[in-house]
Amino acid sequence: MGRSYIVEDAVEGCLSKLCEQKAGSVTGLLLGQSSPQRDFVVMATRTPPREETPAGNPVDKEWVSEHARQVSRMLPGGLSVLGVFIITDTEAKDTLTTLRQLVFAMESLVSSEQLWSPAEDDVSDCVALHVNRKTRKTFCRTFDVKDPKSTAKPADWRYQAGVCSSWSMVSCCLHVDLLVPLPDNKTDPENMDKCLKEELRGWAQRLESGVCLMDGRKLAEDAELPGGQKRNVRQTYTAQILVTPSEQRLADEEQRCGGSVSIRGAVHSRAYLHSNKPKARLAQKLLKRDAVATVTTRVQMLLEELLTSEDENKSSSKQKRELFCLPHRVFCPLKASGPLCVCDYQFSDESVCEVTERLKEMLDIDAAEEDLDSSQEAPGEITEREVGAEPTVETVVALEPKRNSFIGVAMATAVALLATAASMLYLNDV
Amino acid sequence: MVVTDSSDSGTILRVRGPLEFKCQLDSTDARLMQKVISRTFATLHSQVKSESCVLTVCDSSLIIWPNKGVYVTPEEITPNTLCEDIHQWIQTDEQESAGKRSSKKKNKKSSAASVINLRLMMEVTKTGPLSAPILRRTLQKSHFLSTTLPMDCVVRTTCSDTIKDAFERLLEALTHQLCEMEKVTLQHMKGATLLVPEPLHFLLPEPKGLVTVVYPVGVPDSQLETHRKELHQQFELPDDWPYFRRANAFHFSNEPYKDGYLRNPHVVLTHPTLDNGKVYLVQGIYSYHHYMQDHMDDNGWGCAYRSLQTICSWFTQQGYVERAVPTHREIQQTLVDVGDKQGSFVGSRQWIGSIEVQVVLNQLLEVTSKIMFVSQGSELASKGRELANHFLTEGTPIMIGGGVLAHTILGVAWSETTGQIRYLILDPHYTGAEDLQVITDKGWCGWKGPDFWDQTAYYNLCLPQRPKVI
Numbered sequence: 001m002g003r004s005y006i007v008e009d010a011v012e013g014c015l016s017k018l019c020e021q022k023a024g025s026v027t028g029l030l031l032g033q034s035s036p037q038r039d040f041v042v043m044a045t046r047t048p049p050r051e052e053t054p055a056g057n058p059v060d061k062e063w064v065s066e067h068a069r070q071v072s073r074m075l076p077g078g079l080s081v082l083g084v085f086i087i088t089d090t091e092a093k094d095t096l097t098t099l100r101q102l103v104f105a106m107e108s109l110v111s112s113e114q115l116w117s118p119a120e121d122d123v124s125d126c127v128a129l130h131v132n133r134k135t136r137k138t139f140c141r142t143f144d145v146k147d148p149k150s151t152a153k154p155a156d157w158r159y160q161a162g163v164c165s166s167w168s169m170v171s172c173c174l175h176v177d178l179l180v181p182l183p184d185n186k187t188d189p190e191n192m193d194k195c196l197k198e199e200l201r202g203w204a205q206r207l208e209s210g211v212c213l214m215d216g217r218k219l220a221e222d223a224e225l226p227g228g229q230k231r232n233v234r235q236t237y238t239a240q241i242l243v244t245p246s247e248q249r250l251a252d253e254e255q256r257c258g259g260s261v262s263i264r265g266a267v268h269s270r271a272y273l274h275s276n277k278p279k280a281r282l283a284q285k286l287l288k289r290d291a292v293a294t295v296t297t298r299v300q301m302l303l304e305e306l307l308t309s310e311d312e313n314k315s316s317s318k319q320k321r322e323l324f325c326l327p328h329r330v331f332c333p334l335k336a337s338g339p340l341c342v343c344d345y346q347f348s349d350e351s352v353c354e355v356t357e358r359l360k361e362m363l364d365i366d367a368a369e370e371d372l373d374s375s376q377e378a379p380g381e382i383t384e385r386e387v388g389a390e391p392t393v394e395t396v397v398a399l400e401p402k403r404n405s406f407i408g409v410a411m412a413t414a415v416a417l418l419a420t421a422a423s424m425l426y427l428n429d430v
Numbered sequence: 431m432v433v434t435d436s437s438d439s440g441t442i443l444r445v446r447g448p449l450e451f452k453c454q455l456d457s458t459d460a461r462l463m464q465k466v467i468s469r470t471f472a473t474l475h476s477q478v479k480s481e482s483c484v485l486t487v488c489d490s491s492l493i494i495w496p497n498k499g500v501y502v503t504p505e506e507i508t509p510n511t512l513c514e515d516i517h518q519w520i521q522t523d524e525q526e527s528a529g530k531r532s533s534k535k536k537n538k539k540s541s542a543a544s545v546i547n548l549r550l551m552m553e554v555t556k557t558g559p560l561s562a563p564i565l566r567r568t569l570q571k572s573h574f575l576s577t578t579l580p581m582d583c584v585v586r587t588t589c590s591d592t593i594k595d596a597f598e599r600l601l602e603a604l605t606h607q608l609c610e611m612e613k614v615t616l617q618h619m620k621g622a623t624l625l626v627p628e629p630l631h632f633l634l635p636e637p638k639g640l641v642t643v644v645y646p647v648g649v650p651d652s653q654l655e656t657h658r659k660e661l662h663q664q665f666e667l668p669d670d671w672p673y674f675r676r677a678n679a680f681h682f683s684n685e686p687y688k689d690g691y692l693r694n695p696h697v698v699l700t701h702p703t704l705d706n707g708k709v710y711l712v713q714g715i716y717s718y719h720h721y722m723q724d725h726m727d728d729n730g731w732g733c734a735y736r737s738l739q740t741i742c743s744w745f746t747q748q749g750y751v752e753r754a755v756p757t758h759r760e761i762q763q764t765l766v767d768v769g770d771k772q773g774s775f776v777g778s779r780q781w782i783g784s785i786e787v788q789v790v791l792n793q794l795l796e797v798t799s800k801i802m803f804v805s806q807g808s809e810l811a812s813k814g815r816e817l818a819n820h821f822l823t824e825g826t827p828i829m830i831g832g833g834v835l836a837h838t839i840l841g842v843a844w845s846e847t848t849g850q851i852r853y854l855i856l857d858p859h860y861t862g863a864e865d866l867q868v869i870t871d872k873g874w875c876g877w878k879g880p881d882f883w884d885q886t887a888y889y890n891l892c893l894p895q896r897p898k899v900i
Contacts (some may be wrong), residue, residue, distance in 0.1 A: 007839065011581040063539040120529075173558030179452050181574035182567075192567065211493075211551065216503050218491040242484050242493070245450040245578060254623060260454060265563025266556065295563070302565060321568050328562035381564040 002155040003125055003142050005032075005082075006418050007041040008163035010335070014044050019133050025088035025275070027064050029071055033274050034123040035282075039339050041127075042340060044085060045071065045363045050167050056102040059086065059098050061105045068106040069113065072360055073297045073340050077271025077290025081110060083127030083142075092139040096152055099128035100143055108143040115197065115204045115296055116289050125221050127155060163274075168225065168235035171212070171270035173376075174291050177263075178203060181257035184338075189306040192261055196197035196299055204292040210243035212284040234339050235278075239287055242394045256395045267294050268329055268376035272340055298326040298345055315409075325380030330355055331373040332365065348379045399413070441555065442640070443515055444682065444707070445485055445600055447550025448578040451476050455622055464616055467624075471612040473773040474579070477552065478604050485597065486555040488547040490519045495553075496597045505872035509594035513587045516546055545682055550581055550604070564875060574624045582629040583607055584640050603642075610644040618646040618659035625649065630679040634665060640680060641665070651675050651749060670898040675749025679857045681715075691717035691743070692864050695856075696840050702877050703854045710818040711854065713825030716744040716840075718756070718875065720860040726758060731779040734836035735761055736858035737829040738787045741838070741894055742795065744827055750897055751795045764790050783831045784892035791894055802891040807883035814851045826894045827856070832889030839891075843877065852877045857869050 011030075018026050032039060033183040047067050050060065068081045075081070084102045086095055125148040130139040140157035143241045144150040180199045182191060211218060211349055214237050225237055271286035303326055327345035332355075334340040342354050342363060352369050359365045444615045453470040455463050477483065485494045500509040507515070583603035587596045611627035618625045625646040632641050643661065644656060654799040658674045667673055687693060693715050701709045719739035728735060735758050748762050756764070762778070765771040770789055784801060791797040804810055820828065821841055826840040841854035858872040869875050883889065 155438040173560055175545060175554050175556055176563050177561070179574075181454070184571065187567070187569055207554075210554070211859065213493070213503070216781050218493060218503070235599065240553055240555045242553050244549065244551050245448045256571070257454070258570075258571055259569040259570075260574065262561050262566045264566075266558060266560035267563065268558055298563070299565070320570065321566065324565045324567075326563045326565055375559060377559050378561045380564045382564060 002132060002153050003127070004038045004156040005041055005127060005158065006038060006163055007157060007159050008043070009159050009161045010164075011041055011044045012159050015085070015087065015131055015138075016136065018044075018046055019130060019131065019136060021087075023089070025059060025086055025090075027059055027084060027086050029064075029068055029106075029126055030083045030085055030129060031071070031075065031079060032082050033078050033080070033272070034082060034125070036121055036123060036273075039123070039127070040163055041082060043081070043334060043363070048361050050237070059102065061101055064102055064263070065106045065109040067362070070108050072110050072113070073293075073301075074344055076343055077269065077286040077293070078167075078273055079340070079342075079389060081106065084128065085129040085131060087131045087133055089133050092132070095130050096128075096141070099130065099141070100152065103128050103143050104145060105146075113296065113300070114289075114293070115201045116208065116292050117205070119285060125153075128156060129157065159239055159411075164272065164335055164340055167339050168237065168275065168340060169276050169281075170225075170237045170239050170273070170278075171268065171288050172239040172241065172287065172291075173266050174241065174269050175266045176203075176263055176295055179260060179262045181255060182259045182261060184256055184258040187259045189303045189310060192306075193300075193303050196263075197296075198304075200292070200296055203283075203295075204288075206243045206245065206290060207241065207288045210241050210288075212280075212287070213240040213242070214280060214283065216240070221279075221281040223280045225280060225283060226278040237283070239283075241291075243289070263299070263326070264294070265326065265380060266377070267291065267298075269294055294329060300325055301345060323382050325382065328374070328377040328379045331376065332359055332367045332371055334365070337394045346374070346379075354376060437865070440586055440591075441517070442545045442637035443513070443548060443585045443587060443596055443600060444545055444583070445548040445550050445604070446580070446582045449477070449550070449581055450576075451579050452574075452576045454570070455575065456570060458622065458789070460619075463619070463622070463796055466785045467616060467619070468612065469482045471608060471615075473892075475605060475608055478601070478608065482553045482556075483601075484551045484553050484693050486551055487516060487520065487834065488549060490516075492516065492519050492595055496601045500594045502593065507593070509597075510592050512589070513546075513591045513593055513596045514589055516593070517544070520546070530782070548600075550682045551705050559582075575622070575624055577624060577626055577750055579608075579611055579626070580628055581607060582642070583630070584631055584642060586639060595659035607642070607644065614644045614646050618649060630676060632674055632678060633680045634667065634673060638665060643674060645676065650752065651677075655900070662900055669900055670896075671752055672749045672807040672900050674900070677747055677749035677752075678714075687717075690864060691719070691723075692866060692869070693747075695869055696854055697840070698866065699876065701854075702843045704843055704845040704848065704850045704852070706842050707850060708818070708845040709841065709843045710821035712744070712821060712827050714744060715747045716827055717747070717755075718744065718856060718864075719870070720858045720874070722861045726771075728758060728779070731781055732758060733858040734782045734784075734787060734829065734831055735839045737827075737831075737836050737856075738782075738790060740856060740858070741787070741791065741829060741892075745797060745894075746793050750899075753794070756790070756794060760794075761790055764793050768793050781836075784829055784890035787829050787831075791892075797897065798895050800893040800895065801892060804889045804891075805834075805891060806885060807887050808880070808885040810853075810883050810889065811849070811851055811880040814842060814849065815846070817842045817853075818844050820893050824893065825890055826896055828894075828896040830889055831892075833884040835884075853877060853882065854878075855882065 026046055028044055030041050031043040031045065032041040047064050050063055064084065072081055084099060084106060086099060088095060107126055124144050125142040126145050128141045138157050140155045141152035141411060142155045143152060151389050176409045178199050182195055255410060269287060269291040270289050271283065273283055327347045329343050330340040330346050331343045334342060344358055346355050352372060356367050356369065359367050441694055451470060453466050455466055483497055484497060486728060491505050492507065502509060542886050551612055581604060583604055585596060585599045585601060607629060614627040615624055625648050627644045629642050629644050629646045632640055632643060661674050662669060668689060672678060688751065690823050693887060695718055719736045721732060721736065739755045746755065762776045766773055766775055768789060770786065788799040788801060791799055830837050830839055836858065838856040839853055840856050843852040855876060855878050857874045860869065862868060
C-alpha cells in the first residue's frame with residue numbers, strides 16, 4: 001500500500017503556472033508534513049534560476065540540493081522538504097532515474113545538517129512527482145531514502161481545499177547557554193564549527209530527554225493535546241521544557257585550551273501539527289527538533305560569514321575577545337489566511353527588504369514588510385555588561401558581517417564548511 | 431552538614447540531580463584559581479535560587495517551582511497541600527499489578543519512613559520575547575574544567591508539613607550543600623585538578639536521624655580521619671563505631687543493591703519471645719552468601735567458605751576494610767600464603783574450619799577472632815551468656831563448624847533465668863536464587879532451637895572481633 005499525499009489546492013495552480021513556462025524542464029521542491037498515516041503538501045516552490053545556465057539544460061542535482069538545504073532552514077518545526085517535482089515533456093518513466101538521484105542527493109545534504117537522532121516513527125519516504133507539461137498529468141512515486149537500493153513505489157496524489165487551514169501550533173522561547181573550549185592553536189571558524197557541533201549534539205540530546213509541558217501540564221506521551229474539538233479554531237499551545245545536564249557525562253574533563261566559545265541568549269521555537277487532536281509525543285518531538293535546528297542554523301550562518309570575512313582580511317581574527325550577534329528569527333505567513341508561517345533570519349545590520357528578497361528568491365513568496373513578524377525575538381543586544389565583563393582584557397565588538405543574500409555565494413562558503421558531506425554526496429552517485 | 435529531624439512517621443523527601451560545573455582557569459596562581467572556582471559556585475547558587483529551578487516528583491506528573499512562590503503543577507495541588515498527599519500522585523508498581531504483590535506484603539515488616547524521590551531540573555524556556563543569542567569567542571590559553579556536581583539532599587517532613595514548608599527547606603538544603611561542596615572542593619584542590627565533591631547520607635542513632643556529609647571522590651577513607659573525628663565530636667558519637675565511613679552510607683530502601691546479594695534477610699523475621707528472654711542480634715549490615723552463587727558450584731564442600739564470605743561482607747559494609755569479598759580461590763591462596771596449606775590446596779574442593787576462617791580474617795582483613803570450643807553439641811545450650819555478650823560488644827556474625835556442616839550464627843534469643851535459648855542461623859547450604867520469601871519461609875535464614883546441633887559432635891566457633899576505630 002503506497003503513501004497518500006493530500007495536497008493543497010493552490011499547489012495545483014502553482015504547478016499549472018510553471019507548466020506554461022518556456023521549454024526545458026522545471027524542477028522544484030514540495031513542502032509539507034509527513035506522518036506515518038499520510039502526508040500533507042502545503043506548497044510547491046520552483047528551483048531558482050541559475051544565472052549561468054540557460055533554460056533547457058539537464059537538471060542540476062547540486063543546485064536543487066542546495067536549494068533544498070536553504071529552504072529547510074526556512075521551515076519551522078513540523079514542516080519539511082518532502083520531495084521534488086519535475087515538469088517536463090519527457091515520459092514519466094524516463095525521468096524516474098533523474099528524480100531518484102535528485103531525491104537521494106537532496107535528502108543526504110539536508111539531513112547532514114540535522115543534529116538530532118532519528119526516531120523510530122520518522123518517515124523516510126520522499127516523494128518524486130512528475131508532471132507532464134502538455135497533458136498536466138501527474139505521476140507520483142516515493143523512494144525510501146534509508147534504503148540505497150529502494151525502488152519507486154506508487155503513491156496517491158490528491159488535491160484538497162483547506163489543507164493549509166487546520167494546523168495547531170506549539171511554541172516556546174528557549175534559553176540557550178553553552179560554553180565550549182577551543183583546542184590550543186585551533187581557534188579559527190572551522191574548528192569552532194566542529195567544537196560547537198559536538199556541543200550542540202549533546203545539547204540536542206539533553207533536550208530530547210527533557211520533560212515537556214504543554215500549557216503548564218505534563219501529559220502522558222500518548223495523550224492528545226487538550227482542546228482540539230472545534231474544527232476551525234486555531235489551536236496554539238505554549239510549551240515549557242525542563243532538562244537535566246546529561247547524566248551520562250563522560251569522565252570529568254580537564255583540558256588545556258586555546259580559548260572558548262560561548263552562546264547565550266534566547267530563541268523562539270515553534271512547530272506546526274496538522275491535526276485537530278495532535279499527540280503530545282509528536283508535538284514534543286517536532287518542537288524540540290525545531291529548537292535544535294534554529295540554533296544550529298544560526299550558528300552555521302554566522303560561521304559561514306566569519307569564514308568568508310576572515311578569508312578576505314587575514315589579519316583580523318587575532319582579537320582576544322569578540323562578540324557576534326546571531327541573527328534573529330522573522331516569520332512570514334504562507335498564505336494571508338492560514339496559520340502556517342515560514343521563517344528567515346535577519347542579521348542586525350540587514351534591512352527588512354533583504355528578508356523579503358530572500359523569501360521571494362527561495363520560496364517565490366511575495367511578502368510585504370507589514371506581513372513579516374519580527375516580534376517573536378528581539379535582535380541580539382551587546383550590553384554594557386557583556387563588553388565590560390573583564391576590564392583588563394581588550395574587548396572588541398565585531399560588526400556583524402554583511403550577509404550575502406544570494407544563493408550562489410552562500411553556496412560557495414557552505415560547501416567549504418560542509419566539505420566532507422559534499423564530497424561524499426557527489427562521489428556516490430546513487 | 432544537614433541534620434534532618436527525626437519523628438516517628440513522616441516522609442523523607444530526597445532530591446537528586448546533576449549541576450554542570452564549567453570554568454576556565456587562566457593562571458596557575460592558587461588564589462586566582464580559588465576565585466574562579468568560587469565564582470563558578472556563585473553562578474550555581476543563583477541557578478538554584480532562580481525561577482528556572484524546578485523539582486519534579488519521580489513517577490508522577492507533579493512539578494514544583496520552589497522559587498516562584500512554590501508554584502505547583504497540576505493545579506489540583508497547591509503550596510498548602512500536605513506533603514503526605516504527594517504519595518497519592520505517585521505511580522507505584524503496586525498500583526499497576528495489584529494482584530501479584532499481596533502475598534509479599536504479608537512478610538515485609540513496615541520499614542522506616544517512606545521516601546519520595548525528586549529530580550532537580552532546570553527550565554530552559556522563558557516567557558519571550560527575549561534577545562537572540564550572542565556568540566562570544568575568547569582567545570586565551572587556559573585550563574578548561576568541566577564536571578558535574580551530584581546534588582543529593584534529604585529533608586524529613588512531619589505529617590503536618592505543607593509542600594511550601596518542605597520545599598523551602600529543600601531549597602535551603604540545596605544551597606547549603608553547594609556551600610559544603612565549595613568548601614570540600616577548595617580544600618582538596620591539587621593544582622588545576624578538581625576532585626568531585628560527593629554527598630553521602632548517614633543514619634545516626636535517634637534522635638539525630640539522617641545526616642548528609644560531603645566527601646571528595648577519590649580520597650580514601652583512611653585520609654579523611656580528621657574529618658570524621660570532627661563529625662564524631664560534633665554529634666557526640668562514641669569513638670568505636672565507624673558511623674561516617676563511606677561504606678556505612680545510608681541505603682535507601684527503594685534502591686536495589688547493584689551486586690544482587692540480599693542484605694540482612696533476618697530483619698523480616700519475627701523474633702522469638704522467651705520468658706525473661708532478650709534477643710541479641712548482629713549489628714550493622716552483611717550480605718547473604720551461599721552455595722552456587724557467583725557461578726561457583728561449591729555444593730557439598732563450600733559451606734565454611736560461604737560463611738567466611740558473609741563475615742567478610744560485614745567488615746566491608748561497615749567500612750572497616752575496602753576490599754571486595756574474597757572468592758574461594760582467594761581464600762585458598764591466602765591459606766597457602768601463610769603456610770597453613772600446601773600449594774595443591776588452591777583449586778581443590780577441600781573443606782575449611784573455624785581455624786582457617788580465623789587465619790584468613792587475620793591475613794586478609796587484619797581482623798582478630800576468638801575461638802570457642804565445645805566438645806559436644808549439647809553444650810551449646812549453655813553458651814547463651816557468652817554468645818549474648820559477643821553480639822552486644824562485637825556485633826559480628828559468628829561462623830560455627832562441626833560435624834560435617836558449617837553455619838553462620840547471626841544472633842541469640844536467651845533467657846538468663848530459664849536458660850532457654852534460640853539461635854538465629856544463616857544457612858550457607860541454600861542453592862536457590864536470591865528470593866527473600868523462599869529464604870525466610872523455608873528457614874534458610876531462621877531461628878533454630880538447641881536440637882538444631884548434632885548433640886554428640888564437637889563444634890568450633892569463630893567469633894570475629896570488631897576493630898575499635900572510626
